[in-house]
Amino acid sequence: MNIVVTVKQVPDTWAEKKLDAADKTVDRKSVDNVMNEMDEYGVEEALKIKEAHGGEVTVVTMGPAKAVETIRKALSMGADKAVHLTDDSLHGSDALATSAALAKVISTLSPDLVITSSEASDARGGVIGALLAERLGLPQLTQARKVTVDPAASKVTIERQADNGYALVEASLPAVVSVVEKINQPRYPSFKGIMAAKKKPLTTLSAADAGLDAASVGLAGAATSVVTAVPAPPRSSGTIVKDEGDGGTKIAGFLAAQKLI
Amino acid sequence: MPDTGLTDEQEALRRAVAEFARDVVAPVAARHDEERSFPYEVVAGMAAMGLFGLPFPQEYGGMGGDLFSLCLAIEELARVDSSVAITLEAGCSLGAMPIYRFGSEEQRARWLPMLCAGEALGAFGLTEPEAGSDAGGTRTTAAFVDGEWVVNGAKAFITNSGTDITRLVTVTARTGGAVGDGGGDREISTIVIPVPTPGLTVEPAYSKVGWHASDTHPLSLSDVRVPAENLLGERGRGYANFLAILAEGRIAISALAVGLAQGCVDESVTYAKARSAFGRPIAANQAISFKIAEMEARTHVARTAYYDAAARALAGRPFAKEAAIAKLVSSTAAVDNARDATQIHGGYGFMNEYSVARHWRDSKILEIGEGTSEIQKMLIARHLGL
Numbered sequence: 001m002n003i004v005v006t007v008k009q010v011p012d013t014w015a016e017k018k019l020d021a022a023d024k025t026v027d028r029k030s031v032d033n034v035m036n037e038m039d040e041y042g043v044e045e046a047l048k049i050k051e052a053h054g055g056e057v058t059v060v061t062m063g064p065a066k067a068v069e070t071i072r073k074a075l076s077m078g079a080d081k082a083v084h085l086t087d088d089s090l091h092g093s094d095a096l097a098t099s100a101a102l103a104k105v106i107s108t109l110s111p112d113l114v115i116t117s118s119e120a121s122d123a124r125g126g127v128i129g130a131l132l133a134e135r136l137g138l139p140q141l142t143q144a145r146k147v148t149v150d151p152a153a154s155k156v157t158i159e160r161q162a163d164n165g166y167a168l169v170e171a172s173l174p175a176v177v178s179v180v181e182k183i184n185q186p187r188y189p190s191f192k193g194i195m196a197a198k199k200k201p202l203t204t205l206s207a208a209d210a211g212l213d214a215a216s217v218g219l220a221g222a223a224t225s226v227v228t229a230v231p232a233p234p235r236s237s238g239t240i241v242k243d244e245g246d247g248g249t250k251i252a253g254f255l256a257a258q259k260l261i
Numbered sequence: 262m263p264d265t266g267l268t269d270e271q272e273a274l275r276r277a278v279a280e281f282a283r284d285v286v287a288p289v290a291a292r293h294d295e296e297r298s299f300p301y302e303v304v305a306g307m308a309a310m311g312l313f314g315l316p317f318p319q320e321y322g323g324m325g326g327d328l329f330s331l332c333l334a335i336e337e338l339a340r341v342d343s344s345v346a347i348t349l350e351a352g353c354s355l356g357a358m359p360i361y362r363f364g365s366e367e368q369r370a371r372w373l374p375m376l377c378a379g380e381a382l383g384a385f386g387l388t389e390p391e392a393g394s395d396a397g398g399t400r401t402t403a404a405f406v407d408g409e410w411v412v413n414g415a416k417a418f419i420t421n422s423g424t425d426i427t428r429l430v431t432v433t434a435r436t437g438g439a440v441g442d443g444g445g446d447r448e449i450s451t452i453v454i455p456v457p458t459p460g461l462t463v464e465p466a467y468s469k470v471g472w473h474a475s476d477t478h479p480l481s482l483s484d485v486r487v488p489a490e491n492l493l494g495e496r497g498r499g500y501a502n503f504l505a506i507l508a509e510g511r512i513a514i515s516a517l518a519v520g521l522a523q524g525c526v527d528e529s530v531t532y533a534k535a536r537s538a539f540g541r542p543i544a545a546n547q548a549i550s551f552k553i554a555e556m557e558a559r560t561h562v563a564r565t566a567y568y569d570a571a572a573r574a575l576a577g578r579p580f581a582k583e584a585a586i587a588k589l590v591s592s593t594a595a596v597d598n599a600r601d602a603t604q605i606h607g608g609y610g611f612m613n614e615y616s617v618a619r620h621w622r623d624s625k626i627l628e629i630g631e632g633t634s635e636i637q638k639m640l641i642a643r644h645l646g647l
Contacts, residue, residue: 076273188281190311191324194273 001055004111005046007039009063009070010122024226025092026122035070038117040186042179046115047078053151056080062101075197076189087207092219099131101217104210114176118143129178139171145182278337290342293474294619299424300474303345308379313352321373329571332516339520343623344474346517351420354510356383359431363494363502386416386432403434403452409486410452416480423463423478430454433499449499453491460485471622508581510631511588515567518591518627521620522560525602528617529553556598563591582644589637592627599624
């Protein structure tokens with residue numbers, strides 16, 4: 001199995017996130033940056049599939065030079081090699097532009113399986129898996145909480161997380177699978193893994209190396225733009241309903257006013 | 262990323278352990294402390310990360326790291342919970358290190374793979390009811406009878422000696438006759454006793470002020486018989502051997518103390534920003550912010566001291582004085598920070614559900630274990646020719 005797993009460096013989930021005042025992109029300089037937490041589940045799943053069926057796991061990321069830290073983490077967890085797409089012209093790419101760039105890189109790797117996470121904690125678009133599948137012309141299996149690969153029959157089956165249970169979805173390989181947190185428990189890198197990661201192959205590509213047209217990526221190529229942004233207002237204290245025999249009526253009235261019932 | 266002066270790999274290790282401490286250790290630390298239970302599930306997680314094999318070569322199942330990488334892991338664990346940090350420290354520095362440092366190839370091959378994997382824990386029986394800082398006062402004896410060592414005596418405060426996964430205790434014993442027998446008095450050797458072995462009794466766990474989730478027992482040894490090859494290192498070199506082990510252990514304990522001191526800073530910063538009194542966060546009062554600034558300064562100095570001692574040890578330069586200094590200043594910083602953090606937390610600081618209360622109870626032992634502060638001062642003074 002030739003497995004590609006995408007990862008993304010994001011501002012620390014626990015940190016207060018801000019937008020850059022100048023171009024309204026995510027400010028990555030003022031905070032600690034980490035691997036998108038859900039990507040760890042994607043990497044873990046890729047490693048488990050490799051351990052069960054053999055093969056190779058290639059990590060692909062697009063991001064600034066610092067994003068190599070996230071690649072190293074994936075390699076130290078046990079991935080075999082990595083491709084880092086990095087170029088100033090990629091700055092400000094929206095989901096459409098990002099998926100175009102990643103698809104271009106991934107298609108050169110001829111994967112049997114592409115694994116992404118269901119969403120990244122910074123923009124929370126949750127669309128990269130679907131966009132990648134479309135651009136690569138592969139079947140998409142999203143929101144997987146369990147993945148079963150059958151290399152002999154060249155198919156993959158997932159349990160797709162749904163509100164009231166799960167759906168069994170099957171596709172032929174190659175395919176794109178996006179995973180949710182329920183799927184596994186990511187391993188922590190060991191020191192041996194960390195030291196080994198240093199020696200694993202890492203290919204760094206510029207936009208030109210990847211054959212990308214500068215006009216189609218970055219802020220220039222983005223189909224969407226952030227017009228304005230305001231900080232989330234502090235949470236207001238809720239309404240307290242005192243039950244004087246009519247508590248139920250008051251709550252029902254509140255819910256009706258919110259159009260919830 | 263903060264400029265810690267660490268290599269990329271050391272920083273990656275530090276981060277990985279910090280995440281593990283935050284996600285796996287923190288949620289259960291208070292419960293294990295309250296229940297005085299050994300956190301087997303946390304230890305299994307540490308084992309899976311290879312932490313117990315950190316300073317050992319890969320040929321024995323280790324991670325190929327060194328004393329300093331072990332210290333970084335211990336510091337990050339202790340930032341959240343001292344009990345799991347001391348379990349790792351003792352497991353590596355006292356359980357496995359003597360086997361690695363002084364063992365024969367057979368002994369290393371027998372014991373190190375399981376110890377490095379964290380599937381088994383080893384303990385080091387040095388302290389006795391009547392011989393602590395004066396380790397030369399050891400009373401436990403090992404007589405060589407019919408090709409076997411017959412060990413008799415008692416050991417006190419032995420970490421990791423009574424867990425379900427404890428597989429060996431290395432004890433120091435007089436092998437030249439009992440105290441008062443004459444010429445052989447000073448001959449002390451180290452002997453590996455597998456667990457279980459008939460005659461070795463692990464007595465009920467102590468009721469301690471802190472380190473509640475760490476496993477500590479008295480041991481009694483009554484005609485414990487082990488084969489001749491269980492002698493660890495040269496006969497009569499036991500005293501020199503454990504002095505070498507203890508000097509490195511001091512650096513690791515110093516890292517643990519720095520972790521606790523940093524944990525107190527972390528908790529205090531968070532609390533001082535969130536807690537309001539008289540209409541503003543208590544952090545706005547210099548009585549609070551200066552206290553936290555002092556805590557941070559102590560922690561920084563203590564960390565610098567242990568980084569320096571570890572660097573000297575790894576470079577093969579003399580480090581005994583620097584290890585003693587690191588142990589002295591970091592344990593003092595830990596106790597001072599724990600006291601100040603508790604004060605900053607007010608009434609909540611006295612409640613066991615707040616981690617600073619646990620840090621406060623866990624801190625005092627750092628001025629006592631692996632050489633008291635007085636012993637450290639004695640060592641430093643000796644280096645000054647006093």
